[in-house]
Amino acid sequence: MESTTTSTSRPERPVAIVCVGLAGAGKTTLMQQIYAYLHQKKEPPYVVNLDPAVTNLQYQANIDIRDSVNYKKVMEEYGLGPNGGIMTSLNLFTTKVDQVMNILEKRAAPDPEKPDRKPIKRILIDTPGQIEVFLWSASGSIMLDSLASSFPTVIAYVIDTERTTSTATFMSNMLYACSILYRTKLPMIVVFNKTDVKDAEFAKKWMADYEAFREGLTQDENSNAFGGVEGQGAGTGYMGSLIDSMSLTLEEFYRNLNVVSVSALKGTGIDKFFEAVKEKADEFEKYYQPELDRRRAERDENKKKQREKELEKMMKGMSMGGTASSSLLGDTTYKEDDDMEPLSPDDEAEDDFDDEDDREGLQARYEAAMRDQQDSTGADASFAKYLHTQRD
Template sequence: MESSSSEVTDSESKNDSQSKQDPICVIILGMAGSGKSSVCSKMVEYLFGKNIPPYVVNCDPACLSVDYFCNVDIRDSVNYKNVMEKYQLGPNGSIITSINLFATRFDQVLQLIDKRKESHQIVLFDTPGQVEVFTWSASGSIITESLSSKYPTIILFIIDTIRSTNPTTFMSNMLYACSIFYKYKLPIVIAMNKIDVCDHKFALEWMQNSETLEAAIDKDQSYMACLNQSLVGALDIFYQDLPVVGISAKTGAGLDDLLEAFKRAAKDYYENYRKEYEQNVLESRMRSMELKKDEIISEDLDDPLISLK
């Protein structure tokens, strides 16, 4: 859509019957430069090679091209540059507005996923480079909550292993992952990317033994060191049972482990998260009914033909 009028469609035309098992929806998040799109591309290649073709949704309206097969592409329904010109927005403002427009049609994406679910066990969502554009926007919440209320949904948080050798960068990534986990209340899998260049064992050690992380922070003479030291203990609870997988978007190393982590996270969703989301949906419907009732009563009271006795 040049703005928001176009219908969302996908690259498949065949109508599939309903599946007995819902697909696992994987929302790929991470800091800019962590390799989200590269991981998505390699994951698509890997899953096709395993004869598990994924259903892929690109949610980045500003990317020039994608190097993976894409079933639903936000760029087919929202023109990023036209949005920028029409609403006189900067790059980030246009990305947010484009995703907002896409979110208004997300019910159509859900319908497409439902039609194709017999043929796809995994649904991958590639998100914009700036993580906050999706994570902290209303449209990001709408998309995530719409998915998680219907399908097993997990967060895949990508971390740049090379940059995370710096304790401050490592703590920043973990704090962001923690905030996303508590915001969406969904299973999260941490993927330490670029292990073909830098092994991620140091990060595992930092998570498992806070003393080693504190020792690394002590070597930092910046003002951030004090903040990092205070956060070490606070994040210990978050690290407990946190699935962390080392992967390489270049070589494909670790993708077998990542797929298994998806399956465990989906099981965790059904056992620990689904009931809460069903309860939230029920409460939301009840609130909507109450609001509708209040609106009807208010309209009736404003009607001059109705008198109160």
């Protein structure tokens, strides 16, 4: 009941959909189909392309990494291969993440100067086909954390259904999906793409019914899928046992997954995809957002403790005496203004705290001010700024 109240009191925010998938899964084509679907409904999304190596986009990106970073020049300048070039390009682009988030937040809010422009409802994020370059890199983590701190964020993991017909490749994709979920800690949808070529019902059945998967595994073993002599079940050794045990392990994982079947080529299943997105966005607000808030509060508390330790260390250093303090600071004392002019001898005399305040009283007043202002921006002011206000 409490979670519902929190989510309903929060103003409606656009949903960020991050499309990830192995190379050749049809991820960018799916993005184009989603883009067209939303435009048809007169709800144009805000699109961000994070793939610096893509040659031709099938949709119009509002923010494109290629406008900021030249992938080929990065490879030449740093002597990198394709994967290293993509990762370095993402790292360079991540330095602009604050600018990107400011743009997205402005577009998510009504514009008083342009009342006819509707706030965006969905943000689409296209990522490189080299899935590990984005999801297991620092730049990818920063981008996802920044998105999740401002918007409900959903991961759409796109799978090539035609290449998942064997139990071994199916299990590989499911392990990828599991690792993505635990890496990002965000709601995820498994999207079986290319269903115009191969229907995904077999995969859904394998996820829902262990006996059906076990039957498919037995067929693969008998057909020499894992090596051995065909028809003699010679492949029923290590590989079969490993896949069987992993399937049992992932049963709980399957229960909490949203699975949809789509054809990026023909556009079928897109409505079901957005139903799953809506469900996962609600799940984000109900379960993930409180956890993000808790982690943010924990980080703030740690920062506060760190500031208190630094203050205590500083006060101990000041207790060494004026002579020692002045020798550490050097011969020249500067005003805290724009020009940074040296103080005159008269100013230095006025700036002598030993004659005016005792150290213990100053520390007590500073700590009291910190407590009174801990919910305002003044709580983050440095000790030097506090001293400056006392002089003024």
